[in-house]
Amino acid sequence: MSSALLGCMGGAVLSGALSDRFGRKRLLILAGAIFTLSSMGTALAGSFAIFVINRVLGGVAIGLASNLSPLYIAEIAPAAIRGKLVSINQLTIVIGILAAQVINWLIAEPVPLDATPEQILASWNGQIGWRWMFGVTAVPSLLFFLAMFFVLESPRWLANAGHEERCRRILAKVGGLAYAQAALGEIQKTLQANSAGSRFELRELLDSRVRPAVVIGVALAVFQQWCGINVIFNYAEEIFSSAGYGVSDILFNIVITGLVNLMFTFVAIATVDNLGRRSLLLAGSAALAVVYLLIGACYATGTQGTHVLILVVAAIAIFACTLGPVTWVVLSEIFPNRARGRAMSLSVFALWAGCFTLTYTFPLLNRALGPAGTFWVYAAICLLGFAFILLRLPETKGITLEEIESRLDARSAAT
Secondary structure, three states: OHHHHHHHHHHHHHHHHHHHHHOHHHHHHHHHHHHHHHHHHHHHOOOHHHHHHHHHHHHHHHHHHHHHHHHHHHHHOOHHHHHHHHHHHHHHHHHHHHHHHHHHHHHOOOOOOOOOHHHHHHOHHHHHHHHHHHHOOHHHHHHHHHHHHHOOOOHHHHHHOOOHHHHHHHHHHHHOHHHHHHHHHHHHHHHHHOOOOOOOOHHHHHOOOOHHHHHHHHHHHHHHHHOOHHHHHHOHHHHHHHOOOOHHHHHHHHHHHHHHHHHHHHHHHHHOOOOOHHHHHHHHHHHHHHHHHHHHHHHHHOOOOHHHHHHHHHHHHHHHHOHHHHHHHHHHHOOOOOOHHHHHHHHHHHHHHHHHHHHHHHHHHHHHHHHHHHHHHHHHHHHHHHHHHHHHOOOOOOOOHHHHHHHHHHHHHHO
């Protein structure tokens, strides 16, 4: 688990400076190549050390893609549908998770309920099946790598790099000539205001005009992980087992969580450009806090069973239509044009660091506080996240990236 997350943090760190220098498209092509090689390397690993190295490399690819995919979509999408298109990125991730769950369920051979760890290790699953589970991921990885060669470069990166004519042609393909002229004018205006042509330095993320957006981005990224939902995904087997489900049912139940995740992501796609980012994030934070309080109460009173599973599924549904996709939408659009690559990189690094911390600390919290206390801690974190969003996050639906930059500039000047 943790080796891949460490790779994610490394990929996120590299993505900012490299994508600002070489462009979003080239780095996504690199991510596709690493995905493909690490998939095959993990499946064919002859030793645990080689397995871990390939897990880390796979994590690097995730770190690159998780940063650059929503960023690229936000930079090329018209304002009116930007939220919907960035949410579709999250939808494809959810489809991938569900596909992996279904394929793993189909690949795995049934394991007797009374099987010992030694018997499980000696089974076909323990000897061969896991290699197929990793190996099949090379197929979508290769398709992603090849498809990226046909994708246009980000127009905002091209403008920042001085390729205005290429930027205008791509914007015209997206929205027509009138749209291209208006959008390019706005982009040039923000770049001129921020000394276009000079190289953006990492220390400029602390500049008073950039810092408010960076604080919001890092805080939201960490909150998306610390809200506790990945504990439910990563430790679903443990939760289902404690609720009384046998080993033979666990993989199928994990598939059910994937279906719920998929269905409710469509809710986010349908509402993010209508209800807005801020409203959905506030609703999700409050609702998750309530669900975690109830899950904690179930564990505290020793009442485990179907109702715990219903609460777990409710938590996944809430996350899937609010904090899951909408956080990525906000991260992709709140940063200034010049700073977007590196500021997004910092936020995504914080997100994966938060994920690593959450995954690592859950067993420790579970032992120290018990399941009830652990879920109550996550409820408290959700309430803190609600307060932060209420006080600090402006609404960004329906306005251009350049307008968002101007509004955040005005806010920082006022404070």
